[in-house]
Amino acid sequence: MAKQTMEEKVKGLLDAKDVVFFHTEGNTHFFMGKQHSNGVENPYIITAEIREKELDWECSCKAFEFADTCKHIESAKIILVRDKHRTTMILIPSSYSGTDIIPSVIDRYNGGKK
Numbered sequence: 001m002a003k004q005t006m007e008e009k010v011k012g013l014l015d016a017k018d019v020v021f022f023h024t025e026g027n028t029h030f031f032m033g034k035q036h037s038n039g040v041e042n043p044y045i046i047t048a049e050i051r052e053k054e055l056d057w058e059c060s061c062k063a064f065e066f067a068d069t070c071k072h073i074e075s076a077k078i079i080l081v082r083d084k085h086r087t088t089m090i091l092i093p094s095s096y097s098g099t100d101i102i103p104s105v106i107d108r109y110n111g112g113k114k
């Protein structure tokens with residue numbers, strides 16, 4: 001099988017909805033990427049932190065450890081633009097802590113399966 005280009009991989013992930021936006025916490029957008037290898041259910045977590053002049057992207061997948069980007073980040077970049085997510089920084093109150101919604105959203109992503 002011919003090696004897929006990044007463009008083809010991204011199109012495949014987006015068509016299959018294997019990368020999805022799930023929420024924004026302060027200045028960080030969170031996306032999830034379905035993990036197919038090893039039968040592991042836990043999704044990859046892709047984050048885009050809004051900085052003053054740019055977005056700082058990270059992904060928890062193996063490929064990102066060895067490169068500046070990966071197919072999940074490239075897919076999330078397209079979702080970010082397509083769905084018009086905020087890309088400008090906002091001031092976050094010091095009292096802000098926004099981690100409480102993550103488990104319920106992950107449950108929903110997994111279709112309610114535990």
Ligand SMILES: [Zn+2]
Pocket residue numbers: 033044059060061062063064070071072073
């Ligand atoms: Zn990745």
